[in-house]
Amino acid sequence: MSLEEKTIDYxxxxxxxxxxxxSEENKGAIATYIPELAKVDAKNFGVCFLSTKNEEYGVGNWQTKFSIQSISKVLSLSIAYQIFGDKIWDRVDVEPSGTPFNSLVQLESDAGIPRNPFMNSGAMVICDMLVSYYENPKEDFLVAVRELCSSSEIRYSEAVAKSEASVGYRNKALCNFIKSFGNIENEPEEVLDFYFHICAIEMSCQELSKVFMFLANPNFTTSKGSKVLSLSKTKRVNAIMQTCGFYDESGEFSFRVGLPGKSGVGGGIVAIYPDKYCITVWSPKLNEKGNSYRGMKFLEAFTTETEQSIF
Amino acid sequence: MSLEEKTIDYxxxxxxxxxxxxSEENKGAIATYIPELAKVDAKNFGVCFLSTKNEEYGVGNWQTKFSIQSISKVLSLSIAYQIFGDKIWDRVDVEPSGTPFNSLVQLESDAGIPRNPFMNSGAMVICDMLVSYYENPKEDFLVAVRELCSSSEIRYSEAVAKSEASVGYRNKALCNFIKSFGNIENEPEEVLDFYFHICAIEMSCQELSKVFMFLANPNFTTSKGSKVLSLSKTKRVNAIMQTCGFYDESGEFSFRVGLPGKSGVGGGIVAIYPDKYCITVWSPKLNEKGNSYRGMKFLEAFTTETEQSIF
Amino acid sequence: MSLEEKTIDYxxxxxxxxxxxxSEENKGAIATYIPELAKVDAKNFGVCFLSTKNEEYGVGNWQTKFSIQSISKVLSLSIAYQIFGDKIWDRVDVEPSGTPFNSLVQLESDAGIPRNPFMNSGAMVICDMLVSYYENPKEDFLVAVRELCSSSEIRYSEAVAKSEASVGYRNKALCNFIKSFGNIENEPEEVLDFYFHICAIEMSCQELSKVFMFLANPNFTTSKGSKVLSLSKTKRVNAIMQTCGFYDESGEFSFRVGLPGKSGVGGGIVAIYPDKYCITVWSPKLNEKGNSYRGMKFLEAFTTETEQSIF
Amino acid sequence: MSLEEKTIDYxxxxxxxxxxxxSEENKGAIATYIPELAKVDAKNFGVCFLSTKNEEYGVGNWQTKFSIQSISKVLSLSIAYQIFGDKIWDRVDVEPSGTPFNSLVQLESDAGIPRNPFMNSGAMVICDMLVSYYENPKEDFLVAVRELCSSSEIRYSEAVAKSEASVGYRNKALCNFIKSFGNIENEPEEVLDFYFHICAIEMSCQELSKVFMFLANPNFTTSKGSKVLSLSKTKRVNAIMQTCGFYDESGEFSFRVGLPGKSGVGGGIVAIYPDKYCITVWSPKLNEKGNSYRGMKFLEAFTTETEQSIF
Incomplete structure (x- = not known):
């Protein structure tokens, strides 16, 4: 909502x-539960703004690659949505959870149907669909992401994937638990290997803003000229980001920033202003809810300063 | 998000x-747990559209008054927000709950801090603040709502308030439970009396669209010329409606309709397109989540047809 | 279990x-949430042993009256069981709860059927039955207890009952919550008044050992010569005490003491060795689970020393 | 509790x-979730009574071996208790859970400390201790059990162990979940392999009554002349069986049968009357809580008929 449409010097x-x-204190802590992630330099701080009119502004470490972690869940969801359409909602819901990202409690009462595709459980169900669909899941998924981004420079960090697998007992618990309800088709080991890999994709703020443009620009087409999602499906993915993109801090983000977005424990946050722009911030220190401390702060200030938000 | 700005004949x-x-089947069931509400005619169906440019279109029973029930929670929140500012967030959170509107479970783990102001528990905490603030809570609140609406025709239905009080054991449980955690200042009986009354306000679709205009129009002023909420606070109330307005169907509404909104068990739904319009639908039959069956259907079709949503 | 039957000098x-x-440190804290209970002298410490052969041994403050609180739940259960028989199990279960005594969580998933008659919720359902049955519930219940005890000296402390009512928001929440599920017949106010009164019965260790003799001695008859419960029903009440008598420390008590028993926040504990004896301990300081610190310690030492337990 | 000590013709x-x-209807259903278990003949029905004075009475299929499943949890607990003493209670609690045997919910709120050693989670923690302790866990455990039973005829069913492993996603979830809290030392795969094997031990009613005699007879010594558990530890294991031996039907068993006992999904139930006898029943059809339908019925009738129970 804006008092009047004014020209903003983004x-x-x-x-x-x-x-x-x-210049302000950088609070929070780097995620250390994945040993490989703990190695990143906490001082990194980058932002990339990309408008639907292709204006691109970057600052700080905006071209440094980092582990996108849960931000990948938007990509896997969108690609699965493109492939399977609304059938995916038979296996995963679209409601915010009110619980941490890796909670097993609701799965028990919901009989194995994850609350939304951005909880780890929901993302695993989406991964399971893609594992069933693709011939070579890891390779084929990378091809799809590269096409979105018009870049061949997108890769998995095998070190991060391996590191996460080595300590990912809770994710193993989640995947086996969903499997026990029959909502995973493949063997948990295979699904988890795929899941750990897509979390381990590395991109820069610049690349993320570019790859997420299909959710901001209704006229977006990939490097091959094809549309990713229909207008209606695009709207729906944005709506899920709005309600579920920040785990049990989704309401807080919506309240303070007022844009659909998605964060990852690597310290990245992508936010979308439909029809206007995509903005990506990266700073590795996380607040206690697991979202980038500076990322949250920057985006709140940005929408306050520009007096623009979807509300 | 819209492909291009086009002129829509709303x-x-x-x-x-x-x-x-x-002309289609009218599914669902009227809420019968409040005996007085059960008396309403299920065939009622009205819609009122009101744009920020003051275009008003009504159809069906759009001028018939009905019990606004939980829609009142947006009014009590907004008025309390105006009075107390951001202090209110010390006593109630802004996160979606993932549970039904009257759940006691989360209160136990959250030590008496309701998840959001649109759950019954959260609305009671807001009511408690207003009971502490006002000299004559019920009278003074009505004055405030009438000013928003520029109408003296807004009243409580004493019959509905009394009817709800007579069967409201779960709400009594909730209020006493929050009191046991120290998050209710007044005696539960007094808070509940106020709460049952504001739920029992009666308005028509036309009046609701008018009274909610302050959330759609950033330039809105009351009949006395005063602003209700700052731009930033307005944005925040809309954000809470988006994430929490439909209980455990909030994600679904966001997903299908893509607008912030609020429903009540009287069968009313108000939705806001910031900067553009406010739309109210009323049809008493509810789906299994407690939201108006035709209301949900109409609003989904409306945003699909106009290809407009905030996403 | 005992290596051999030997003569013990109890x-x-x-x-x-x-x-x-x-002589050892008296840890823990007096229950202060009921203001009137907080006035008791923490130094009180009494024990009364009463065998089925009528050997009675007392030590310390064994003849001082104190608030029996939840110990009364065994009396209300037994009297209701005598009146209604196994019908009572339609409205309350016999399973340990694994949660604190005043938890509302399980009631929600169990649709208003309390887990057992020794949780507050279960005791309220039992109270509701007695309120429906008796002409003058409070007076009639006292008559029944006096008959068990062959004493006219058993009374309610009106001060304690009133004190608990004045702060009993959580119990009010519980009772209204169960009522909302339809498992309370009378108005919550009336049930709560009865409940707060029977918790406020005052007895000494000596009186409690006497009044509980019907659970230890299969040949017990009241002052009027009538049997309280059949052998089978007696066994069942003891079994429920064994599994549910100490809230979420029931397993611990069973593990350490090995006898069926029941505690109250007044600091009393009654334990039963079927066919052999009843022993009551009173010391007001409670451990963190709400059970008498010295009471637990004494009983554990007593069964260890005598090498006797039901196991 | 018994009216008087009388001579019973067991x-x-x-x-x-x-x-x-x-002769009565055999209700319930065989456990089919482990494919190999589903092959058993539902008509099997055997009982073996063994007194501390060595009176042995068998009837029906009392010498047929069956999969003891969760009954093994008492053996692993007892052997670990013998080895590690009371240290084991740092890693597993002794409280009844109020939830099904394979629930993950409480683990989340209890931060990875299982409620008791008879839930799957608790048994896995005990298994983890034994895996750490033994050089060849599976072989060494079998040696210990054989010594208890004075029989070399006790074996694992590799087919059942393999069958359970092939479908045991929920158990895999549980073990990885506890590992994520740090309460499993070894790799989940190894712990699960051990766990699935000890569940797959096959014994007859006769052998089970014999192997459990150490919990009934305080003078019991193994074939090598050594004591298994001290009197105090024996009492404690019996107490845990009493409160936790039948999952969320533990209260019901205690209520109806009045003896400590343990059931398995293979349809076996062992019950202990300390100082008197051990009795084992086997009938594969299970009630809805997962306990043998005829086993429960037989034992209730047996303690009613003999007018003997620990209460």
Whole structure:
């Protein structure tokens, strides 16, 4: 909602806010439960703004690759949605959960149907669909992401995938638990291997803003000229990000930032202003809910400063 | 998100959809747990569209008053927000709950802090604040609502308030439970009396669209010329409606309709398109989640037809 | 289980243990949530042993009256069981709960059927039965208890009942919650008044050992010569005490003491050795689970010392 | 509790009850979730009574081996208790759970400490201790059990172990979940392999009554002349069986039968009367809580008929 449509100098806002926030204390802690992730330099801080009119502004470490982690869940959902259409909602719901990202409790009362595709459980069910569909799941998925991004430079970090697999007992628990309800078709080991890999995709803020443009720009087409999702499906993915993109801090993000978005424990956050822009922030230190401390702060300031939000 | 800004004939869309949906089966059931509510005629079906440019279109029973029930929770929240500012968030959270509207379970684990102001528990905490603040809570609240609506024709239904009080054991349980955690200041009886009354306000679709205009129009002023909420606070109330307005069907509404909104068990639903319009639908039969069957259907069709949603 | 049946000098064991434990640190805290209970002197410590052969040994403050609180739940259960027989199990279960005594969570998943008659919720359902049955519930119940005890000196403390009512929001929540499921027949206010009164019965260790003799002695008859419960029903009440008598410390008590028993937040504990004896301990300081610190300690030492337990 | 010590003709009671119950409808269903278990003949029905004075009475299929399943949890607990003493209670609690045997919910709120050693989760933690302790866990455990039973005829069914492993997704979920809390030392695969094997031990009613004699007879010594557990530890294992031996039907068993016992999904139930006897019943059809339908019925009738129970 905006008092009137005014011309905003996004570049100026971006740069000013970056300087301000970079000068303030950097609270929180890097995620250390995945040993490989703990190695990242906490001082990294980058932002990339990309408008539907192709204006691109970057600041700080906006071209440094990092582990996108749960941000990948939007990509796997969108690609599965493109392939399977609304059938996917038979196996995963679209409701916010009110519980942490890796909770097993609701699965028990919901008989194996995850609350939404952005909880780990829901993302695993989506992964299971893709594992069933693709001939070479890991390779084929990368091809699809690269096409979205028009870049061949998107890769998995085998070190991160392996590191996560080595300690991912809770995710193994989740996947076996869903399997016990019959909502995983393949063997948990295979689904988890795929899941750990797509979480281990590495991208920069610049690449993420580009790859998420299909959710901001209704006229977006891939490098091969094809549309990703219909207008209606695009709207729906954005709606799920709005209600479920930040685990049990989704309401808080919606409340403070007012845009659909998705975060990852690597410290990245992507936010979408439909019809206008996509913005990606990266700063590895996380608040206690597992979302980037500076990322949250930057995006709240950004929508406040520009007096723009979808509400 | 819209492919391009086009001129939409809202009146035409409204009337066509009304005819279509009125001709289809009217599923669901009237809420019967409040005896007085059960008396309403299930055939009622009305819609009122009101744009920020003051275009008003009504169809069906759009001028018939009905019990607004939980829709009142947006009014009590907004008025409390105006009075107390961000202090209210010390006593109630802004997260979607993932559980039914009257659940006691989360209160136990959250030590008496309701998940959001649109659950019954959260609305009671807001009511408690207003009971502490107002000299004559019921009278003073009505004055505030009338000012928002520029109408002196807004009243409580004493019959509905009394009817709900006579069977409201679960709400009594909730209020005493929150009191046991110290998050209710006044005696539960007084808070409940106020709560049951504001749920029993009666308005028509026309009046509701008018009274909610302050959430759609950033330039809105009351009949006395004063602003209700700042732009930032308005945005935040809309954000909470988006994530929490439909109990454990909030994600579904966001997914299908793509607008912030609020429903009541009287069969009313108000939805807001910030900067553009407010739309109210009323049809008493509810789906299994407690939201108006035709209301949900109409609004989904309306945003699909107009190809407009905030996403 | 005992290596061999040997002659035990209960009096000697009792007195020695009393001296030992009285000399050790008295940990824990008096229950303060009921203001009137907080007034009791923490130094009180009494024990009364009564065998089925009518040997009675007392030590310390064994003849001082105190608030029996939840110990009364065994009396209300037994009297209701006598009146209604196995019909009572339609409205309350016999399973341990695994949750604190005043939890509302399980009631929600169990649709208003309390887990057992020793949780507050279950005791309220039992109270509701008695309120429906008796002409003057409070008076009539006292008559029944006095008959069990062959004493006219048993009374309610009106001060404690009133004190508990004044702060009993959680119990009010519980009772209204069960009523909302239809498992309370009378108005919650009336059931709660009865419930708060029977919790406020005052007895000494001596009186409690006497009143509980019907659960230890299969040949017990009341002052009027009538049997309380059949052998089979007696066994069942003891079994419920064994599994549910100490809230979420029931397993611990069973593990350490090995006798069926029941505690109250007034600091009393009654334990039964079927066919052999009834023993009551009172010491007001409670451990973190709400059971008498010295009471637990004394009983564990007593069964260890005598090498007797039902196991 | 018994009116007086009378001479009971156990053999006669056993045989009469067997005939009666065998003539009545055999309700319930064989456990089919482990494919190999589903192959058993539902008509099997055997009982073996063994007194501490070595009186042995058998009837029906009392010498046929069957899969003891969860009954093995008492053996692993007892052997671990013998090895590690009370240290084991740092990693597993002794409280009844109030939830099904394979629930993950409580583990989440209890941070990975299982409620008791007879839930699957608790048994896995015990297994983990034994895996850490033994050089060749599966072989060494069998040696220990054989010594208890004075029989070299106790074996694992590799077919059942393999069958359970092939479908045991929920158990895999449980074990990985506990591991994620740090309460499993070894790799889940190894712990599960051990766990599935000890569940797959095959014994007859006769062998089970013999192997459990150490819990009934305080003077019991193994074939090598050594004591298994001290009197105090024996009492404690019996107490845990009493409160936790039948999952969320533990209260019901205690209520109806009044003896400590343990059931398995293979249809076996062992019950202990301390100082007097051990009795084992086997009938594969299970009630809805997963306990042998005829086993429960027989034991209830047996303690009613003999007018003997620990209460």
């Amino acid at each position: 570049k100026q806002v971006l740069e000013n806010l970056y300087i301000t926030i970079a | 009146k035409q869309v409204l009337e066509n959809l009304y005819i279509t949906i009125a | 009096k000697q064991v009792l007195e020695n243990l009393y001296i030992t434990i009285a | 053999k006669q009671v056993l045989e009469n009850l067997y005939i009666t119950i065998a």
